[in-house]
Amino acid sequence: MSVVVCKELVKRFGATVAVDHVNVEIQDGEFMVFVGPSGCGKTTTLRMIGGLETVTSGDIFIDGVRVNNLAPRHRDIAMVFQNYALYPHYKVFDNIAYPLRLRKRPKAEIEERVNTVARMLGVQHLLDRWPRQLSGGERQRVALGRAIVRNPKLYLMDEPLSNLDAKLRVQMRREIIHLQRNLGTTTIYVTHDQVEAMTMGDRIMVMRAGKVQQIGAPEVLYNHPANLFVAQFIGSPAMNAFKGRLETDDGKIVVATEFGRFPVGDPLVARLKPDRSPTLGAREVICGIRPEDITLDDAPVTPASPQAQVDLVEGLGADAYVSLTIGGTTLIARTPADCPPAENQLVTIHLNPNKLHLFDPITEETLLALP
Amino acid sequence: MTATAEVVTSSSETASRENIWRSIVREIRENHFPYLLLIPSILCFAALVIYPLVNTMIGAFSKTDTVGRAVEFGALINFRELVRDRYILNITIQTVIFVFGSVALTVVLSLPLALILNQRFPGAALARALLLMPWAAPLAISAMTWRWIFHDQLGALNYVLNTLNITQARTAWLSDPVLAFICVIFVEVWSSIPFMTIMFLAGLQSIPPHIYDAAKMDGANAWHEFWDMTLPQLKRITIIVTLLSIIWAFRSFNVIWPMTQGNPFFRTDNSVTYLYKLAFRSLAFGEGYALAFATFVFLLIFSVVYTRVLRSEEG
Numbered sequence: 001m002s003v004v005v006c007k008e009l010v011k012r013f014g015a016t017v018a019v020d021h022v023n024v025e026i027q028d029g030e031f032m033v034f035v036g037p038s039g040c041g042k043t044t045t046l047r048m049i050g051g052l053e054t055v056t057s058g059d060i061f062i063d064g065v066r067v068n069n070l071a072p073r074h075r076d077i078a079m080v081f082q083n084y085a086l087y088p089h090y091k092v093f094d095n096i097a098y099p100l101r102l103r104k105r106p107k108a109e110i111e112e113r114v115n116t117v118a119r120m121l122g123v124q125h126l127l128d129r130w131p132r133q134l135s136g137g138e139r140q141r142v143a144l145g146r147a148i149v150r151n152p153k154l155y156l157m158d159e160p161l162s163n164l165d166a167k168l169r170v171q172m173r174r175e176i177i178h179l180q181r182n183l184g185t186t187t188i189y190v191t192h193d194q195v196e197a198m199t200m201g202d203r204i205m206v207m208r209a210g211k212v213q214q215i216g217a218p219e220v221l222y223n224h225p226a227n228l229f230v231a232q233f234i235g236s237p238a239m240n241a242f243k244g245r246l247e248t249d250d251g252k253i254v255v256a257t258e259f260g261r262f263p264v265g266d267p268l269v270a271r272l273k274p275d276r277s278p279t280l281g282a283r284e285v286i287c288g289i290r291p292e293d294i295t296l297d298d299a300p301v302t303p304a305s306p307q308a309q310v311d312l313v314e315g316l317g318a319d320a321y322v323s324l325t326i327g328g329t330t331l332i333a334r335t336p337a338d339c340p341p342a343e344n345q346l347v348t349i350h351l352n353p354n355k356l357h358l359f360d361p362i363t364e365e366t367l368l369a370l371p
Numbered sequence: 372m373t374a375t376a377e378v379v380t381s382s383s384e385t386a387s388r389e390n391i392w393r394s395i396v397r398e399i400r401e402n403h404f405p406y407l408l409l410i411p412s413i414l415c416f417a418a419l420v421i422y423p424l425v426n427t428m429i430g431a432f433s434k435t436d437t438v439g440r441a442v443e444f445g446a447l448i449n450f451r452e453l454v455r456d457r458y459i460l461n462i463t464i465q466t467v468i469f470v471f472g473s474v475a476l477t478v479v480l481s482l483p484l485a486l487i488l489n490q491r492f493p494g495a496a497l498a499r500a501l502l503l504m505p506w507a508a509p510l511a512i513s514a515m516t517w518r519w520i521f522h523d524q525l526g527a528l529n530y531v532l533n534t535l536n537i538t539q540a541r542t543a544w545l546s547d548p549v550l551a552f553i554c555v556i557f558v559e560v561w562s563s564i565p566f567m568t569i570m571f572l573a574g575l576q577s578i579p580p581h582i583y584d585a586a587k588m589d590g591a592n593a594w595h596e597f598w599d600m601t602l603p604q605l606k607r608i609t610i611i612v613t614l615l616s617i618i619w620a621f622r623s624f625n626v627i628w629p630m631t632q633g634n635p636f637f638r639t640d641n642s643v644t645y646l647y648k649l650a651f652r653s654l655a656f657g658e659g660y661a662l663a664f665a666t667f668v669f670l671l672i673f674s675v676v677y678t679r680v681l682r683s684e685e686g
Contacts, residue, residue, distance in 0.1 A: 071587075073591065088579075
């Protein structure tokens with residue numbers, strides 16, 4: 001159980017800035033996910049917290065103690081690696097027992113704790129095997145066992161599921177969530193998979209090019225992304241984005257695009273940041289809309305409900321992704337799978353006026369304040 | 372490969388009915404092209420390995436004439452003479468000390484060298500290249516050079532020791548039996564270090580780096596990392612290089628012969644230099660054959676037992 005604080009954390013490799021002034025506070029017992037594309041600095045940040053990378057500048061505190069210069073063995077942190085990092089020359093039992101042996105625990109205690117953890121993870125029948133004799137899922141369980149056997153105050157997990165097949169990944173994802181909730185230990189989990197981030201994290205920190213883009217609960221990131229990058233990184237399929245201009249029509253604010261004039265809902269207008277108010281005149285924006293916030297029908301065409309052509313329909317069972325072309329722009333809509341439109345059909349599209357996202361076209365920051 | 376394996380399996384099933392030769396002929400006829408490709412290698416192997424080996428074996432169990440031809444097969448006289456040889460016990464002890472002493476010293480010196488060269492530091496590439504130099508020079512030439520270095524009147528070693536006032540004595544390094552033996556072991560070690568260090572370096576570089584990260588997180592310090600991770604990971608390569616080094620040291624001729632020719636008084640001889648003397652100086656070819664054959668059998672048994680014992684620990 002511990003609180004982790006990173007203050008102005010920087011890591012440079014030569015001229016490359018891998019981690020750029022990261023500030024984050026991870027609460028006691030929290031499941032924090034660092035997510036971002038490859039090379040965004042999430043793993044480097046994790047390794048600095050673990051002590052496997054030196055800190056170029058800034059500070060890391062664990063339970064109020066500055067740990068910048070503390071060796072990993074003095075931080076009481078356990079880590080699970082992407083490639084499991086099991087010791088190939090030790091059998092499963094000895095792999096799990098190794099951290100306890102280093103702490104010179106009595107033999108009987110080691111045996112008992114290894115057996116308890118092995119039972120918890122369902123690997124008790126594998127204790128006498130070599131790592132090379134295990135499947136990917138079994139290796140991952142053993143790696144988890146090695147991490148939890150000594151009851152550390154913090155877990156670091158570096159893409160632990162990315163080497164598993166899709167089905168096993170979903171299963172292990174649930175197991176890790178259950179495990180973390182039962183143990184209640186602070187956990188930092190790194191992934192590039194936004195689905196893992198959304199389903200596992202109490203909070204998520206989105207990173208890009210070494211910088212923190214947004215920190216928040218999954219639903220906050222999904223519904224109120226701080227910038228266009230977060231908006232398009234979180235959620236699958238990604239949020240649609242197109243250029244437009246904020247204009248006033250009969251006292252109502254609309255997003256004018258080259259293919260339609262879409263009204264902005266009153267709740268959104270109320271959240272428009274004061275300095276970004278469009279009342280001074282037309283303002284260029286990037287407008288975002290999630291696929292599920294576009295509805296399709298055959299209603300009469302209006303400026304607010306223009307017509308689009310269906311390019312492709314991808315059925316997923318429960319629902320379908322419909323690719324649409326409208327005035328040179330491609331949009332993806334998510335519709336129930338029971339009545340999808342046919343390919344090449346012309347449909348009328350409706351954008352939910354309360355679910356639009358507005359971003360500055362230059363900074364790509366959101367123009368909407370949090371509700 | 373699969374086709375060959377199937378043919379082999381089916382031919383073994385029918386071996387009870389067919390003549391074994393006929394099944395071999397059929398196997399070759401059906402897969403003649405791969406066998407055709409094997410012929411040059413088989414011929415070379417037969418000419419360079421099998422023929423001398425068989426010849427040695429025949430010679431060991433035969434009476435031989437003064438030019439080494441076997442004249443009467445089926446005799447144990449050579450082994451009887453060898454056992455009665457007044458030097459053979461000493462030679463055997465010297466060989467064992469020379470082999471295991473030089474290999475142990477080489478391991479002890481090569482591993483730290485490999486660990487150092489495995490680090491990143493300015494000039495690491497140059498250091499690795501320099502390390503290979505003793506290996507690049509022909510060993511007989513190097514050994515001759517060392518003989519001059521150890522020369523009591525003209526040698527560089529005594530010159531340095533005298534100049535630095537460490538001693539004013541002109542030590543006869545290669546005339547004193549004990550010093551001479553130490554000197555040949557020293558040169559053997561010096562010449563073996565490059566190979567073993569490079570092999571250890573290759574072994575070190577093949578250790579997956581993430582296990583060190585895992586060990587650090589598990590609470591390991593630098594000593595634990597070396598003892599619990601590096602050493603066990605080097606076990607396989609150690610088995611291979613020590614076995615090769617032991618075999619090579621048993622056959623070592625190019626160090627001892629140019630340096631001392633086994634002198635003084637056979638006190639730096641090993642089994643190979645001694646059998647050379649038996650055969651080409653005393654013209655006791657039969658005894659030479661017998662000693663060569665005994666060494667071969669010993670090394671064969673030793674290699675099998677050594678690898679079995681060490682590998683069995685891995686499960």
